[in-house]
Structure formats: structure tokens, C-alpha cells
Amino acid sequence: MACYTKKTIAFLGAGSMAEAMISGLVKAGIVPANQIIVTNRSNQDRLNELEGIYGIRGVKRDDLLFEEVDVFILAMKPKDVERALQSIYDDVKPDQLILSVLAGISTSYMEQNLRAGQQVIRVMPNTSSMIGESATALSPGKQTTRNNVKLATDILRCIGEVYLINEEKMDIFTGLAGSGPAYFYYLMEHMEKEGQKAGLDTETTRQIIAQTIVGAAKMIQEQDETPTELRENVTSPNGTTAAGLDALDNFGGGEAISQAVKHASKRSQEISSQLQKTLLKPEEKKLKAI
Ligand SMILES: NC(=O)C1=CN([C@@H]2O[C@H](COP(=O)(O)OP(=O)(O)OC[C@H]3O[C@@H](n4cnc5c(N)ncnc54)[C@H](OP(=O)(O)O)[C@@H]3O)[C@@H](O)[C@H]2O)C=CC1
Numbered sequence: 001m002a003c004y005t006k007k008t009i010a011f012l013g014a015g016s017m018a019e020a021m022i023s024g025l026v027k028a029g030i031v032p033a034n035q036i037i038v039t040n041r042s043n044q045d046r047l048n049e050l051e052g053i054y055g056i057r058g059v060k061r062d063d064l065l066f067e068e069v070d071v072f073i074l075a076m077k078p079k080d081v082e083r084a085l086q087s088i089y090d091d092v093k094p095d096q097l098i099l100s101v102l103a104g105i106s107t108s109y110m111e112q113n114l115r116a117g118q119q120v121i122r123v124m125p126n127t128s129s130m131i132g133e134s135a136t137a138l139s140p141g142k143q144t145t146r147n148n149v150k151l152a153t154d155i156l157r158c159i160g161e162v163y164l165i166n167e168e169k170m171d172i173f174t175g176l177a178g179s180g181p182a183y184f185y186y187l188m189e190h191m192e193k194e195g196q197k198a199g200l201d202t203e204t205t206r207q208i209i210a211q212t213i214v215g216a217a218k219m220i221q222e223q224d225e226t227p228t229e230l231r232e233n234v235t236s237p238n239g240t241t242a243a244g245l246d247a248l249d250n251f252g253g254g255e256a257i258s259q260a261v262k263h264a265s266k267r268s269q270e271i272s273s274q275l276q277k278t279l280l281k282p283e284e285k286k287l288k289a290i
């Protein structure tokens with residue numbers, strides 16, 4: 001299905017995740033670049049940089065015209081979300097859609113910190129959005145209409161594959177796919193080192209490894225075989241792969257990968273529960289704002 005974005009989208013946050021999504025959206029060529037707005041707290045140089053690269057509009061926070069925006073995308077660090085939500089509370093209308101890509105920030109947290117009836121969707125993309133190859137999950141909040149879920153899906157399809165999941169599965173999705181690219185880069189770093197030690201030049205080694213990963217991923221996507229079957233097909237008795245896999249087992253490779261996913265997922269849960277604890281009651285919020 002095609003992606004679609006004839007809407008005006010404003011990113012609140014101009015870091016690496018915002019850039020990856022902006023790049024994917026612009027490359028998809030569906031949305032006019034001037035309908036993508038990006039703002040941050042104070043780093044004007046960064047806004048100029050994104051404007052220069054992607055032709056989008058970098059706008060100072062105070063100059064953001066909320067009424068021209070259809071979809072807001074929250075893209076700050078989780079530690080900054082409470083202040084960010086306070087700062088938009090008065091300006092966002094409940095029927096303006098808010099997507100959040102923040103790890104560990106639940107839809108109920110956003111709903112409790114915004115006006116009654118606010119339409120929110122929790123989203124977990126990854127940095128492969130940059131080239132339209134993200135695996136992105138979304139979970140709508142309680143007030144979000146089906147039309148807005150469809151709108152979000154249509155937008156996110158421009159940056160890769162989209163999965164509608166129950167929010168309780170968002171932590172594990174984050175551990176697998178949000179953080180996932182980093183595990184593959186880590187693997188590549190280690191493989192690359194061995195290639196170099198054996199005398200291959202860095203660039204050739206990098207491309208060899210990248211093509212090997214792309215090939216393995218496409219085999220999973222295009223052949224009707226499981227990872228176990230495909231691994232067994234590579235492994236000749238007493239051959240090179242068996243020697244490599246034995247080393248992975250002996251050095252705890254499988255367990256290390258399982259633990260990486262579990263720990264990332266657990267960290268997503270921790271971020272949620274830490275923020276939920278600090279959630280201010282409405283009367284406390286007023287006091288804080290004074
Ligand atoms: N990086 C990744 O692979 C992924 C990240 N995410 C999520 O994306 C979010 C952003 O991560 P990342 O891009 O790496 O972070 P960065 O630190 O690179 O960027 C954070 C951005 O948020 C801005 N910001 C902070 N507070 C506000 C505010 N109140 N209003 C507007 N902008 C604000 C900062 O602006 P300034 O510089 O002016 O302070 C900065 O531009 C995180 O919550 C993370 O969980 C999700 C999936 C993958």
C-alpha cells in the first residue's frame with residue numbers, strides 16, 4: 001500500500017530520530033517538503049542544518065503556528081517530555097493528532113498530561129526510517145479515531161513497514177526493532193575488525209558484511225523458511241560454519257543477544273514507571289507553572 005501525507009507535520013525535537021523520519025518522508029516524495037516543519041528548544045544551527053539538507057521548514061519554537069499543523073510528532077528525549085507537554089498544553093486542540101516516538105512513554109501518560117479527549121498515538125520507529133526501511137509499531141490512545149489511526153499508518157508507511165500492536169507489546173517491540181539496528185551495527189563492528197586484522201581494507205570489509213546481512217534478511221522475507229532452517233542450510237557437518245557457530249555458543253553469543261533484547265525492553269518499562277511515578281496531579285501542575 002502506498003504511503004500518503006497531504007498533511008502538515010510538525011516535529012517537536014530535531015535530533016537523530018526526527019532527522020531519520022524527515023529524510024524518509026522527504027525521500028518518499030509524497031509530501032511537499034514545505035509541509036514538514038521542525039522545531040526544537042534552542043538550537044537554531046540545527047534547524048538551519050535540517051532546512052538546508054531537506055528543504056523543510058525549521059521554525060523557532062515561539063514562531064510555530066499550531067493552527068496550521070495537522071500532525072505533531074514528539075521527538076525529544078523521554079526526560080524532556082513532561083516540560084514539552086506542558087509547553088504545548090494550551091495550544092494543541094484535542095482533535096489535532098499527536099504522535100510520540102519516545103521510548104517508554106505510554107499513551108495514558110500523554111493523555112493525562114494533555115487536554116481531555118486529546119488524540120495521541122504511541123509510535124516506535126527506528127533509524128532506518130532515513131532510507132524508508134524502518135520497522136515501525138503504533139498503538140493508539142483511548143480517544144484516537146480510526147481515521148487518525150489510518151492517517152498515522154499512511155504517514156508511517158512512507159518510512160517503512162508498519163505494525164499495529166497492543167500497547168503492552170510496545171516494550172518488547174522497542175527492544176527488538178527500536179534498538180535493533182544498534183545490535184546489527186555492533187555485530188558489524190566486530191566482524192569488520194576481524195576482516196581488517198586479516199588484511200581486508202575497511203571499506204571492502206564493510207560492504208561484504210552489509211551485503212551478507214542484506215542477503216540473510218531478504219532470504220527471511222522472500223523464502224518460506226525459518227531462521228533455524230536457513231542456518232542449518234549454511235552449516236556443513238564439520239565445516240567452517242559449524243566451527244563459527246560452536247564458538248558463538250561457547251562464548252555465549254545466543255544468550256548475549258537474548259539479554260540485549262530483554263534489557264532494552266526492560267529499560268523501556270522502567271522509563272514508563274519512573275515517569276508515571278512523577279506524574280503531577282492537576283493542582284500540583286498549576287502550582288509548578290506559577
Ligand atoms: N535514536 C533512535 O534510534 C530512536 C529514538 N527514539 C526516540 O526518539 C526520541 C529522540 O531521540 P533522539 O533523536 O536520539 O534525541 P536527540 O537528543 O538527538 O534529540 C532530541 C531533540 O529534542 C529537542 N527537544 C527537547 N525538548 C524539547 C521541547 N520541549 N520542544 C521541542 N524540542 C525539544 C532537542 O532540542 P535542543 O537541541 O534545542 O535541546 C533535540 O532537538 C527519544 O525519545 C527516543 O526514545 C525512538 C526510536 C529510535
Ligand SMILES: O=C(O)[C@@H]1CCC=N1
Nearest residue numbers: 102103174178179180
Ligand atoms: O536508545 C533509546 O532509548 C532509543 C529508543 C529506541 C532506540 N533508541
